[in-house]
Amino acid sequence: MSALELYWILKLDSILNLVTFATVILGIIIICTYLALIISAGTYDNEKIRSWKDKYIKKLFIGFFICSTILIFTPNTTDIIMLKTIPKITNNEKIQQMPEKLIEIVDKQLDKYLGKNKEGGK
Numbered sequence: 001m002s003a004l005e006l007y008w009i010l011k012l013d014s015i016l017n018l019v020t021f022a023t024v025i026l027g028i029i030i031i032c033t034y035l036a037l038i039i040s041a042g043t044y045d046n047e048k049i050r051s052w053k054d055k056y057i058k059k060l061f062i063g064f065f066i067c068s069t070i071l072i073f074t075p076n077t078t079d080i081i082m083l084k085t086i087p088k089i090t091n092n093e094k095i096q097q098m099p100e101k102l103i104e105i106v107d108k109q110l111d112k113y114l115g116k117n118k119e120g121g122k
Contacts, residue, residue, distance in 0.1 A: 001084065009084075012077045019074075023067040031062050 037053065075083070089095055 003011060004080065009077055009080045012074070012080060016071065016074060019067050019070050023064060023071060026060055026064040026067060030064060033060065044087060 033056065
């Protein structure tokens with residue numbers, strides 16, 4: 001893994017926080033804009049409201065949709081690290097042999113412990 005790749009992996013949480021902030025701001029702007037359009041519907045003609053809606057609201061919705069999609073499909077730093085390390089661990093023969101050796105060691109120690117308890121208890 002290169003240093004640049006590691007840097008971007010560690011910066012993913014900051015990037016996701018920025019996108020979350022942008023999504024929240026866009027959502028607030030969309031809600032406020034719709035409320036303003038509803039309130040001002042009686043004072044402006046429908047053509048002006050429709051053109052304003054076409055220009056700005058659609059662009060805001062597209063930005064909101066893009067930010068939401070980025071948030072949904074971008075993994076955070078922990079997820080990326082797990083995706084990078086788990087295959088290396090599962091494919092490593094030394095690590096796969098460790099549980100077998102560990103079980104043998106525990107089994108021997110348990111036999112010694114149980115043997116001492118049987119002798120001491122008699």
